[in-house]
Amino acid sequence: MSPSQLLILVPLLPLLAALATVIAGRRLGSRAHLPAVFGIAAAAIVAVSLVITTARSSGGGENPRPVDMVTTLWEWATVADAYEPEAGSPAAVPGTAIGADAHAARPLSIAVALRLDPLTATMLAIITGVGLLVAVYSIGYMHDDPGYPRFFALVAMFVFSMSMLVAASNFLLVYVFWEAVGACSYLLIGFWFSKPEAARAAKKAFLVNRVGDFGLAIGVFLLWLTYGTLDFHDTLSPDGTILPGILGQTRLADVSGYVGGLVGTAICLLLLLAACGKSAQLPLHVWLPDAMEGPTPASALIHAATMVTAGIYLIARCAPLYMACPGALVTVSIIGTTTALVAALIGTVQNDLKRVLAYSTISQLGYMFASLGTGTLLGFTAAIFHLLTHAFFKALLFLGAGSVMHSMGGVIDMRRFGGLRKLMPITAVTFLIGSLALAGIAPFAGFFSKDEILASLHSKGWPDAHHAATGEHHALLTTPGLTGQTIHDVGYRGVSAQSDHALSSSAATGLDALNQPFVWQLLFWMALITAGLTAFYTFRAVFMTFTGPLRVPEEAGHHAHESPPVMTLPLLILAVPATLAGLVLFSTESLSHFLAATPSFTAPSVLETATPAVFHWDLAIQGTLAAALGIVLAAVGHLGRRSDGPQMERWLGPFRPFLEHRMFIDQLYVGLIVKPLEAIAFLAAMFDRAFIDGIVRGVAWLPVATGAVVRRLQSGMVQRYALAGVIGVLAIIVILAWRL
């Protein structure tokens, strides 16, 4: 089978599994996990083979060929002549539309098109791989839940939606599955919907995400208005001309193919808003900690490893768009770094193990945003690198937390148990591995990816120290399969050049003024502090949970024990990549070379930022020192007998309530947004009831009244019908004749 046919299988198999579970779930009973597990397992195998295929066709090496295989399943809907580019609009830039009529009207065609490129292949492998382990783990975790089939149907559905999201080659399709993963997330957070907290958390997640979705919708509209297409890839119009897709080879090769300025920045910021919603960044991060009300495997899969990375994926995918808007880029970094710091601070005082992990997720996602915002090839690949390692170790930590929660009878408050290392040794060891990876201790996975992120920030703050390889990476991009010849020499001009020179005089928007070395220096220091805080809260959790005298809450009963093998096996499997993935991928540089063949990263504006991969000893030492300091502080506070001690209160003093209440951000939103909205809603409801309803009832009464009149004619007497019909026809004739 060709790679594109295989690609279809990745979403298709989980979809079939979901349908099978929905149809036959009740009948399967305690075996309801079978379709989902096997469907996702098969999808995972296919996804891994796709990674290999993609890696082969990119050729590897320093200058990989862009890999971009698009399969159009079918055209869902088409509107002819929907868009007529004006002269001078980016959609009509000569050279982006090859052919005589660059200004010809073009259709809005919504194709169900899937794409395969390194970024997609990587994401698919993560989604299906973690999905498989989580599904296996859930067999044990969910085993006596009444909603057993429902859970597996939802997990399979989620894997389907998420695979489609990362494989879609069209912004509209991305939007559709953006919503679909949101819906799956809603259903899984509210899985135990009879619990009021769960229902409330699900609603909160959904509503907060709507804010982001709004940004995505408007962003997609703007993209359509600006570029006249929604496809990522180039398409062939009926008359043989090439319609350049937004991220297609044609536009990528064109240095001035992307819009900067106000419109470009607006698009980028709207997409950023969407990403903030899905990836729980400030100011839309509030839903993620509450989302921990869902079953722990769902938290591991959706709210740690995969769905929350959709925002990272979106921005990485749209890298060329961002490269044209330095102001938007720096905003991404500022939001990311701030989120990382704030979430880490809040995480230091949480007592709920899952909430610690939730804040840690927000914080780590913030790192990835910070890295994306640097707008360098290193930054983009580092973000995806960290996404990959984070998926492994965070899923490991969540599943470990789930294992603890499972054996503690549902209790997750760290103050109520301790010393569990004797009781559940496998969980303890694997959790420790995950924590070392999260804290960024060499040689665990998180160390290398975090180091790359710090390096990318550092290179922006101290550009002289890093010799940006400007001009070395001139690329001659060809479009094989389209024309077979070089279309554009890639020069070095246009808006994309601004990203490297902070003090660009032609700053298009006010945001561009933020692109200054001292801002980046500040961001770097914030990231470094966050690294220390990360190590602190992680090991605080480890010490409180696993060290000290054995204490078990009474809910656990007398059968507190290590989890069954079906749960510990995924832990052990995940512990391997959590340990080794960073070292292997970093030392061989295979991931960064692989990702560099993603079309979005082959835009000249991205390529020119490529730097030779160097291991930054200075940064590594700084990062490790910060982490070590955090661990030591955590040990002083919480190791051993002090695991439930009040040290934190002494250290933080008046700060503690501030952090414990999550910096009052929720309360702020309630006061500033929710309450006023409720007041407006109340007024609107009153207005609605008193005034609008009156009108509506009047309007609704109209057809009914008409019907009542017409019904009079419907007497049931055939002679009256005949008469009415003939009179009607005569009336028609008379009116027509009279009009003459």
Add this chain to the structure above:
Amino acid sequence: MTTSFETFLLLAPELVLILAALVAFLASAFAGLRAGWLVAILGLGLALMISGDQPTAGAAVSSGPVTLDGFSAFMRMLIYTGGLVLCLVQAGDRFRAAVQTDSGGVHRHGSGEEAGTFLILLAGLSLVGLANDLVLLFVGLELVSIPTYILLSLKRSDAAGQEASLKYFYLSLIASALFLYAVVCLYGLGGSTSLAAIGSQLRSLGTTPVATTVVGTITPSMAAVLLPVTLGMALAGAAFRMAAVPMHFYAPDVYQGTSPGNAAVLSTLPKIAGVVVLARLVALAIPPLGNGQPVGPVAETFLAELWHLVAVVAAITMTVGNCMALMQTNLRRLLACSSIAHAGYLLVGIAAAAAASSSASSLGGNSLTAASASLDGLGATLFYLATYLAATIGIFGGLTYLGHRWPEWSATSQDRPPLEEIETIDDLNGLASTNPVVALSLAVFLLSLAGIPPFPGFWGKLSLVTSALGIDSGAAVFGDRQSWFIGLTVVLVLNAAIAAGYYLRLITAMYFKTTDKGTQADGGLSAGLAMVVCLVVVLSFSLRPRGLFTSASEAGSTLTGTLVTDVADTMPGPDEPIDLTMQASLEEF
């Protein structure tokens, strides 16, 4: 015009149907109902195969009173596939009134005559689509009507059934008589029974000094007097078949008084006939492409009157249908009102086609851009017709399959009371738990009829609205016609909103209400099969509307583009470049 062996060759599928009908009639003496429907299905399958072999789009073949062009081929395909599914519905229609004789005894379910009658109905309908001659058109229409009377009285022998069939009979007679007036007037205008000849005469009126035909000399002023009568009467004939105002009165009474299987036939097949008649009427004023014949003022008036008329009737029809439907509690009455409303939607496309054609004519008759605009109106109507057919047959198939339900009874009482007919909306309560598959299918069909995306009804309404808004949209000055069609669109959209009210009421009943009555689903399994087939069709059209749309707009454009002259076997060369442009514009879609 000569009728030759070739004519019969063209009509081979219809002849097969007639033969199959004869076999079914004969077989009814020996075998039961099932054998009859088996013959019907086999005959239809054979007819489909034969018609598939015949030349279709591109080359219009015309022989004698018959024309096989893209339009009639599309219609034939629609009629035969629809007919095949309707066969299944009819075969599964075990309405109780037909089962019990007056003496209380039970005889076999229906009779073999049903199948034969139904086949003749289909053959007649197919003739309507193929007719290039007034006489054949009228005969075809009668060949639709007369079997319908028989079907109505065969299925249901109780008083309500007799009342329904008599009502339909009388009103249909009046409609036929009125339509016959239109036929006569057309003959007077054109001096020939051939539609092509009438069209060419109509277009030349007013451009050449005086036209003389076999019926005498026609002057434009005479034509101006004849036109309103012609249009009014022809519309009356079409309106009866489509159940449009002012000939819609029979629909609720007749649907209610017959079996669901018959209601399925009544709400779909005559609509096709009505659409064909109106489409042929529009095509009269449009010169065949490549003909280059100028269009006279009389043809202009003809089109202008036609689209004004159709637009007004469309607006009134959908409003009346929907408002009446809001008040209904009886299921089949409600669906009858909905069928009236859908006739109104279908007319919107016809009006748009007529209006677009009149602008084409005023631009000199051969403007390609205008011709492709008219393609939208008729194509949209055909597309809408197909989606309406799929959903409506599906609904009635589901109702036929359900058949009856148990009345309320307590287990302590001795005898189980007789089954009750499913006739009110309340009878559907709780269907989602008793018959989940049927409930889901019905919900999908209802949503499609209501025009909820992504179901095909939505694509249909969308293309109707697009075609209506496309009229004069490129014009520099905001014209009179544009405001007419914007108004019509507004009425359509408002009506769609009203319609959602009663469609959703049915879904509410099925999904959110409970009942203590059981549903037995005692209809034939074949009706259930028909419902599933329709469900598959509807779902596949929601995912891929494009294929159907392409063929529908191709069919529409062959009619408004190339109504062939009388004896020409194939269109001469000049239509080739036009074909290419058409292809291109379709590709773009």
